[in-house]
Structures are given as structure tokens and as C-alpha cells.
Amino acid sequence: MKPGSTVAIVGVGLIGGSAGMAVRERLPKVRVIGIGRNRNRLNKALKLGAVDQITTSWEQGVADADLVIVCTPVGQIVNHVRKLAEFCKPGAVITDAGSTKQTIVRGLSKGLPSGISFVGSHPMAGSDKSGVQFADASLYEDRTVVVTPIAATSDSARKIVKRFWKRIGAKVIELKPAEHDRAVAMISHLPHVVSSVLSSGVNDDQLKLASTGWKDTTRIAAADPDLWLQIFAENKNDVLRCIDSYMKKLDKFRQALETDNQRIMLRYLETGKQNRDALGS
């Protein structure tokens, strides 16, 4: 991002708004344009300092953009990128922040106007909250962003996207789209299923006894159900495999409890503790 260049952010909520704030804080000579459908929300983003300019016109919004970051819901990203690409100037690079990558990257692997590149991104940062009011310039600091180029991806576009995330504080790793989807199915999508189903199963009397343990374990169940429906649909096969493998483990733990096999129970508890301790608090 050279001084004087322009970043357009499509969808200025928690993820897009935080990216905008981080650019404005760390790269003050880069112009940030916020693009959305809802003028009230755009005004809020402007007021909160997430962007320099706002527009509801995709055409005007991306006309001068060197980098476009598409932060719309995962099920719409392919269509949005296709539409935005028509308005971009030659040399523009488009990336996204979607939680799945195979469907998106495959859907955009050809057919974009010549001179326009797409490189998939997934910042491993977020919240059960949504909306620009929760945006935070430090959201990406020391967080991992997965970038998923494919063979056809131009080297310069790949570098531009990786550099962008690094410049706003993130650690970047590259994965193939399929590798990404398998890994996040386990580390992000399965936890969401597990947490939501857990939270769905309690009654009011039990809820009165909820302490920090239940609250932590179910925190992500407060996230937007429609958004997660899309994520599950896009990564269906990997998520199904993860649920199956999880249920097998849960059943083994259950058998161990039923038969008083403390050795097996302890193996799960200790491995779980080791993995969790490895991440810190």
C-alpha cells in the first residue's frame, strides 16, 4: 500500500470496520473508502473513524481502489466480487474475509475481467458481536490471517494481499483453499456447532446456575445464526466429517465414564488441557 493509494472496504461491520480503522491508524496516507447498502450504517462507520469516505455506489466506491476488501456474508462473496470486479481499474486486487475458501476461490478462479485479480483471505479474528460499533483498530494485531492463493494467482496480487494484512498487524500464513477449509472446520466451525447445540439444550432453572464455565463455552453461540448457516453450508463436507469424529470421541469418553475407566477419561482431559494450555489465556 503505497502512500496515496486507495483501499475500498465493502461491508463495513466488525471485520471491515476494524480493517478500516487499522489502515487509518497505521497507514495514514492510504485512503479508505467504505462501501455499503445502508447509509445509516455507513455514517456510523464514518463517525467512528473506520473509513475516510463512504458511498452506496459500488461503481464509484471501487473506481480508484488499488485493493478491494470484500467483507460481506460468506454466501454472497462470489457474486459480490464478480460484480465489483466490473467496476475496478486494471491492476486492482480484490480479496475477502470469508470463513470458507474452497467455494469462493473455485467460484472466482476464472471469468474475472483481465487485469483484475482475486486472492482469498480469512482473518482468524472476530467476535460473537457484529456491527461497526464493535470494530477495533487492534483486532488484527498478532492474529493469523490465512491467505489462499492458487496456481493461477498472480504473484504480485498474492504479495499485495499478504503485505496488506501484515501492515495492519497480522501474521500471515498461506494454505491451499482445501487445507484451509479442513483446518477451520475443526478449529472454528466444529466449536460453533458444539457450542450452539450445548447452549440450545438448557432450561431457565439450569441457566440460573450458569457460571463462567458455561458462559465461556457457549459465548460464540451468541453470534449471528444466518451468517453461520451460510458458513456451514459452504463447508458442509468438512464440518460433517468433524462432527462425526467429535461424536466418536464423545462416545468413547461416555463409555469410559460408564465403565469407570479413569485412564481413558484422563487421556481426554489431559490432552485437552495440553492443547488449551499451549495457547495461553
Next chain:
Amino acid sequence: MKPGSTVAIVGVGLIGGSAGMAVRERLPKVRVIGIGRNRNRLNKALKLGAVDQITTSWEQGVADADLVIVCTPVGQIVNHVRKLAEFCKPGAVITDAGSTKQTIVRGLSKGLPSGISFVGSHPMAGSDKSGVQFADASLYEDRTVVVTPIAATSDSARKIVKRFWKRIGAKVIELKPAEHDRAVAMISHLPHVVSSVLSSGVNDDQLKLASTGWKDTTRIAAADPDLWLQIFAENKNDVLRCIDSYMKKLDKFRQALETDNQRIMLRYLETGKQNRDALGS
């Protein structure tokens, strides 16, 4: 707790130490005696201001106590209360902080020396951390403590225990031991199984992508495995029932995902969100 009275805390870790700190802050005229096996840990508790006096002698420690709070691991509470009761003065009341109640309350429903009462307690507060270094005078503020008297429990002992928890900031509710165990199996023990098994299933490459979602959902997996083995053993049947019901729900969600039944998936996600939202952040 009248001015000049004495509380003895057996096991001065996170739970016992926080109770001691809260008494010293809120009831400065009550003396707090910390009892334990390990002199180093007792000295740490004294230095941190969790207790007024320390001793490794159970006999000396409880000799003057009006209230004894047994904060030792759940599998040992029955034996510890029996042993401590022999050294208590007539009129002394003993309570505990164990995570299960039926086994403990049944085990202590008779055979205590006359004039010594036991009333079960379970403060719904805690942490994945253990040790007095994490103790906090405000741990019980606005937290729920379940007190589990039975028909044989003397009314005055029940009132003394309830008043004690209220005086250190907690909300107190009464449940029958069996009701308590059923409720906490769902709201505390099942989440621990779910979280530990989830955490046990990831590999290092996946862990690199872990964000706040995984961290929240698995936080309690960092707790002490041996302590939790005891809790599961003491509440085995209720925990088994909860795992079964959870696995049924998880399987229904899985079927819905496989058959693209968004209506069913949405029902789980929305109920989960409602329950979680009801508790706040």
C-alpha cells in the same frame, strides 16, 4: 457471623482463599483460620491476605470455629468433614464447596457427633485456574451459591450457612441435593466434557489457526484433570444422561446439515443464541 466469631477454611486454594479474602474484607471482626497440609501454600495464603492465621493441625484449626468451610477436592469431602467434626466444638456448623451434592450430603446425613451440623453448599464460581494466587475477594459477588439442606438439617445451621454466603456477596438458592446434581450436570459438568473432548481433538497445525472462538469454547479444558475425574465419578449417572441427550441433539443437527435442512439448523442456532444472550457477556 457475629463479631468475634471464627471461620475455619480447610483447603486454601482459589475457592477457599477467595472466601477468606471476602470475609476479611466484608466482616473484619470475624477471624479466618486457614487449614491445610502444605505449609508453603498456607504461608502464601497468609501473605496474600486470604486468612488471619494458619495451621496444619486440623484439631487446633477448628477448635474455636463457629463455621468450617471444607474446600478440599470433591472426592474427599465426606471423609474430611467426618474427621474435622470430631475436633469441632458443640454448635459448630460445617459446610463445603463441592461441585456435587448427593453423594456428599447422603454420606454425611448421619453419624456426625451430636451438636455438629453439616449443610452442603456449592458456589457457582470458579476458574480454570487453581491456587490461592488466583484468589479474589470479589469471586462470590453476585454469583449464585446453591445450598442443599435436607429434612434432617437443623434450621439454624441452614440459616447460618445461607447468611454466610450472602454476607460475602453471593445470591443463595436452595435446592435438594438431587435437583442440584441434575442441574449442574447440564450447566457445568456437560460443558466440561464437551470442551475437553473438543480441545483434545486438534493438532498443532489447526491450533495455529485458533482464534477467540476456540479459546473461549475450550477455556475450561485447562482445569485440573484429576479434580474433574472426581466430579464426573461423583455425578456419573446425571452426567451420562446429559451426554446422551447432548449427543442426540448433535446428531439431529448433523442430519440437518447433511440434508440441507436449514430450518432445523436454524432452530438450534437461534435457541442457542437466545439462551446465551439471556446471560449477557
